[in-house]
Amino acid sequence: MSRALTWPRLLPAGLALLLIAGCGGGGGGGGSSTPSTGAPTVTGWSQQAYVKAPNAATNANFGFSMAVSGDTLVVGAVGESSNQTTITNGSTASTDTSAVSSGAAYVFVRNGTTWSQQAYLKAPNAEQGDKFGISVGISGDTIVVGASSESSNQTTITNGSTASADSSASDAGAAYVFVRSGTTWSQQAYLKAPNASGGYNFGDSVAISGDTIVVGSAYEASSQTSVTNGSTASADTSAPAAGAAYVFVRSGTSWSQQAYLKAANANAQDLFGSSVAVNGDTIVVGAPYESSSQATITNGSTASADNSAAAAGAAYVFLRNGTTWSQQAYLKAANAVQSVSFGMSVAISGETIVVGTPYEGSSQTTITNGSTASADNSAYGAGAAYVFLRSGTTWSQQAYLKPSNNNAQNGFGIGVAISGDTVAVGAFGESSNQATITNGNTASADHSLSSSGAGYVFVRNSTTWSQQAYLKAPNPDAKDRFGYAVAVYGDTIAVGATGEASSQATITNGTGASSNNSLESAGAAYVFKRGT
Incomplete structure (x- = not known):
């Protein structure tokens, strides 16, 4: 299971302070799951690899999205610019930039x-501006990749290796499914929404668990407030950017749509579907611009119709019974206020969900275990993450996560990932110059490298969460945005740095990384391993 997300185009007040030139317009964060085996007993994290694209190029934004499953890592490069329309199995990549x-x-x-x-x-219908790789997910030998600006008007699924060459529906979006046989990857399907329309950005977010894929379409425009089980979707366009999510299932080698998910309180500009995650029969969907002021969880199929807290954000949990999906819960932050974008990132593993809120504004530097959260708003854009736990059919908040070096504009929560009792959280705006990992619950208070970025590891022991590590790149630099995307599987964490600027085009296995800065926003990924 994995998830990823994209930055909305509609920005809350103050977001300009967090955005970095050359960002590429997307967000990161990929999670993955593995069976929970209890609280980790080892505490030492170290860097295992520094991963670069073999065709590293300026503004490729390699590391924009990522996901990991077992010993396989997939990394999206939304700004990569080759015109290749075939898959290359092996260690090379096209150097074309047309x-x-x-x-x-x-x-x-x-x-x-x-x-x-x-x-x-690569997509078989790759075109300029498609943004293939804006989101990625992986489960075993299957990968799904979103291309939110793909522009065909097709409204059916193509099972096989082809895709439409039509380009009449700008930014309609698509998702592509790839499968591995031995060491060879091939395309299995080309997924489109049945109500595909220009500007919907289907593929903003994707996630996969086994034979189930969920695809977010944050700018879908129907006002529908119920789930449609089956292969159809509303053609209504009265609620611009309300958003939707679509569920697809595989039988043999064929994919079909199983459901069309909408929020019970769907409203224009909510951006439902900006983030998605799936684990087995449970899906969570983030709507970072949902605007209710509710600060409690609603278990069941309803949601608040209040709109007094613009961009407070929400997350929605859906459950499958047989082939039927229904809403199980409506999650809100315990300190919900406007413009914090709760639900910008989501992840799930088993009975636990984590939700990121990168613009949350409290200055708290400790974790709160329990159902409360700070009402302080003195550090806008510091960010937070919230952990929710299911008991039976009831969801409750288990923890409110904050980093030990919390600071305004850190963007903590831009990416979240969970595997069992381990959570990874990215903070792409964190600004310390530290170039080493800190194992433990402390972190640097330095602020000399603007948006160098950081990652944080939290672990659960019974019902109590604590910070286990503070991850930094060995080659930090200003505007690297390390932490823009995160993924975790067991004892492996991957962190993307979309602004990393080295021209290296090879993988470094071990603890090093290039200090070269000749390719602005080429991007990099870093793999960390927890010791035994």
Whole structure:
């Protein structure tokens, strides 16, 4: 299971302070799940690899999205610009740059402690500006990649290796499914929404668990407030950017749509579907611009119709019974206020959900275990993450996570990921110059490298969460945005740095990284391993 998300185009007040030039317009965060085996007993994290694209280029934004499953890592590069329309199995990639921001995804595998590239994935209908790789997900031998600006008007699924060459519906969006046989990857399906329309950005977010895929379409415009089970979707366009999510299932090698998910309180500009996650029969969908002032959880199929707290945000939990999906809960932050974008990132593992809120404004530097959260708003854009737990059919908040070096504009929560009792949280705006990992519950108070970025690891022991590590790149630099995307599987964490600027085009296995800065926003990914 994995998830990823994209930055909304509609920005809350103050967001300009967090955005960095050359960001590429997207967000990160990929999570993955593994069976919970109880609280981790080892505490030492170290860097295992520094991963670069073999065709590293300026503004490729490699590391924009990522997901990990077992010994396989997939990394999206939304700004990659080759015109290639085939998959390359192996360690190479096209150096063509004639299709700006067509996008790409790269597959890496681990053998022992050594990482190498296994494939370079491209869409068969790759075109300039498609943003293939804005979101990625992986489960076993299946990968799903979103291309939110793909522009065909097709409204059906194509099972197989082809895709529409039509470009009459700008930014309609698409998702592509790839499968591995041995060491060879091929395309299995091309997914489109049945109500595909220009500007819907289907593929903003994607997630996969086994034979189930969920795709977010944050700018879908119907005013429907119920779930449609089956292969249809509303053609209504009266609620611009209300958003939707679509569920697809695989039977054999064929994919079909199983459901069309809408929020019970769908409203224009909510951006429902900006983030999605799936684990088994449970899906969570983020709506970071939902605007109710409710500060409690609603278990059941309803949601608040209040709109007094613009961009407070919400997350919605859906459950499958047989082939039927229904809303199980409506999650809100315990300190919900306007413009914090709760639900910008979501992740799920088993009975636990984590929700990121990168503009939350409290200056708290400790974790609150329980159902409360700070009402302080003195550090706008500091960010927070919230952990929710299901008991039976009831969801409750278990913890409110804050980093030990919390600071305004850190963007903590831009990416979240969970695997069992381990949570990873990215803070792309964190600004310390530290170039080493801190194992434990402390973090640097330095602020000399603006938006160098950081990652944080939290672990659960019974019902109590604590900070286990503070992750930094060995080559931090201003505007690297390390932490823009995060992914976790067991004892492995991957962190993306979309603004990293080295020209290196090879993988470094071990603890090093290039200090070269000749390719602005080429991007990089870093793999960390927890010791035994």
